Amino acid sequence: MIRGESGTGKELIAHALHHHSPRAGKPFVRVNCAALPETLVETELFGHERGAFTGAQARRQGKFEQADGGTLFLDEIGELSASTQAKLLRVLQGREFERLGGNETIRVDVRLITATNKDLEKALAAGTFREDLYYRLDVFGIFVPPLRERRSDVLLLAEHFLAKYVRIHARKIRRISTPAIDMLMAYHWPGNVRELENTIERAVLVTDGDVIHGHHLSPTLQTAEASGTVVSRSLGEAVGVFESNLIQDALKSTRGNRAKAARLLGTTERILSYKVRGYGIDARRFRG
Numbered sequence: 442m443i444r445g446e447s448g449t450g451k452e453l454i455a456h457a458l459h460h461h462s463p464r465a466g467k468p469f470v471r472v473n474c475a476a477l478p479e480t481l482v483e484t485e486l487f488g489h490e491r492g493a494f495t496g497a498q499a500r501r502q503g504k505f506e507q508a509d510g511g512t513l514f515l516d517e518i519g520e521l522s523a524s525t526q527a528k529l530l531r532v533l534q535g536r537e538f539e540r541l542g543g544n545e546t547i548r549v550d551v552r553l554i555t556a557t558n559k560d561l562e563k564a565l566a567a568g569t570f571r572e573d574l575y576y577r578l579d580v581f582g583i584f585v586p587p588l589r590e591r592r593s594d595v596l597l598l599a600e601h602f603l604a605k606y607v608r609i610h611a612r613k614i615r616r617i618s619t620p621a622i623d624m625l626m627a628y629h630w631p632g633n634v635r636e637l638e639n640t641i642e643r644a645v646l647v648t649d650g651d652v653i654h655g656h657h658l659s660p661t662l663q664t665a666e667a668s669g670t671v672v673s674r675s676l677g678e679a680v681g682v683f684e685s686n687l688i689q690d691a692l693k694s695t696r697g698n699r700a701k702a703a704r705l706l707g708t709t710e711r712i713l714s715y716k717v718r719g720y721g722i723d724a725r726r727f728r729g
């Protein structure tokens with residue numbers, strides 16, 4: 442189950458998981474649960490037989506069957522209605538289903554990847570998402586942090602998108618100016634990577650010379666207030682941000698093992714734990 446805000450790259454990760462798996466030669470089928478009306482969910486997922494309902498003129502395979510041997514990606518899983526959640530759970534537990542209006546039992550071999558930007562724990566507490574289904578799906582959780590929490594990715598991604606859109610639009614832009622990079626780094630990116638990609642494409646289109654300058658970036662990036670970050674931080678704050686990033690990187694490479702992370706950073710586990718608490722770093726995120 443891939444969790445993270447909208448635009449952080451969940452769908453891209455689902456694709457990557459599929460394409461780097463032994464199932465890569467088999468289909469990758471995506472279903473956007475948010476876009477499915479309640480009445481269509483069942484036939485979409487499980488298919489139907491000819492004559493199952495008015496207008497069902499031919500048998501139709503559902504997404505589970507289409508994905509046989511490959512991967513089924515259920516996107517926006519947090520939007521499923523109670524009745525669909527119940528049906529899905531039954532299929533996952535029994536590992537078989539029937540097409541709507543049919544009585545032939547169908548078994549498929551699919552790897553299920555799900556994604557949501559919703560706070561499912563809150564939905565569990567509110568009773569709008571089934572706990573049993575949640576535990577079925579959350580076998581291996583992947584959390585994708587928002588872009589504002591991994592600022593070192595901003596520059597890498599900006600250069601990647603620059604190269605991409607320079608190619609697509611056949612422009613001769615060589616680089617992004619330092620002040621423009623500072624603006625990209627300072628902005629809080631509520632739309633995450635998707636917003637950054639749009640920003641760079643727009644900048645490529647409006648830039649006439651060979652350098653992207655600050656004024657080529659979208660208006661939302663132009664003011665310090667909009668950036669959501671104070672432009673001039675105190676030395677103490679700046680060092681704190683730097684230290685927190687170092688600690689998170691160390692925890693990442695030791696999969697959340699504090700003793701090892703402390704050794705990497707040349708400090709003690711006690712000091713590291715103290716700082717982890719102080720910076721509000723959720724060390725559990727790096728486990729597994």
Ligand SMILES: Nc1ncnc2c1ncn2[C@@H]1O[C@H](COP(=O)(O)OP(=O)(O)O)[C@@H](O)[C@H]1O
Nearest residue numbers: 445446447448449450451452453454634635638
């Ligand atoms: N690490 C990355 N490298 C390149 N492009 C990325 C990366 N992460 C996200 N993107 C791009 O950002 C956009 C949003 O990603 P997407 O996977 O649709 O996000 P989500 O499903 O979390 O809303 C897509 O165009 C995707 O290709």
Ligand SMILES: [Mg+2]
Nearest residue numbers: 448451452516
């Ligand atoms: Mg998405």
